[in-house]
Amino acid sequence: HAILQSNTFIVENAKNNPIFQENTFVQGSPYLAFYAGVPLVSSTGYSLGTLSVIDTVPRHLDEAQIKALEALGREVVYLLEARKNNLKSIREKNSAEVSFFNILEFIDQMIWSMDLNLKLTYCNKAIYTKTGYTAEEVVNDPEIFFSIILEEDQPKITVFADEIKKNKKGVCTFRIKHKKGKIFEFNATAKLIEENGVPIRIDGISYDVTEINSAQKIIIEQKNKLVLASRLEALGQISSSIGHEIKNPLGII
16 A cells, blocks of 8 residues: 555554555564655656554654655665666666777787786686696696796896885886797786775786787898808908909009
8 A cells, every 4th residue: 555655654543544454464473553654756756665664562653753754755765776786787787897808808818917926817818829737737736827927037027016005007028938938028018907906916917928029030040140240251351352463563653
């Protein structure tokens, strides 16, 4: 009855009320006599339920008590809608995060996250191509993470992390070893992530620069060869000129 009303529904003495006097809860335990119910109506006009008070003895509510009950009803509606909106925001945030991480899985570069103790907490699938280990294996076993980094480059990771903690960002070059033995070179860029001003983790991306560095080395080698060849050619021309002048001393005079 109360939920169908637009105002507070009050039954001062249910035993004398023709609608409720035969009710099971009036005739038997808990032997209700008084009832007052405020309809809980959402901001969009939907009836959500009622906020009710009951007693086993007849009662009368004055105007102030009715207004207080109605105010409490509005507070209940506010809390219910706030909770609903909060849950909606959480679902939307979770959905956005799922979409974001799904995108990361298709990126060729290694995307990763580690805690402040340098324990890897996330890595996308790209790590499998470069190491032969799945992201789950590397995240769940810290020993694997450090074993794939060449031993002579491991101190760089500590320096890298210290730089990030100090400057809130950092860069690093290191090499990792595939399970089958191939060596890859990486350039890493990372940023310190904070929450309310408190550092909580380090997020980064590592680019495979193996082919680029290899190509650059070839270019440098070819350039050096050209420079050497040019110098040898020039030296040959000088030697030839000197030899010619020695054979023709009168030309010098």
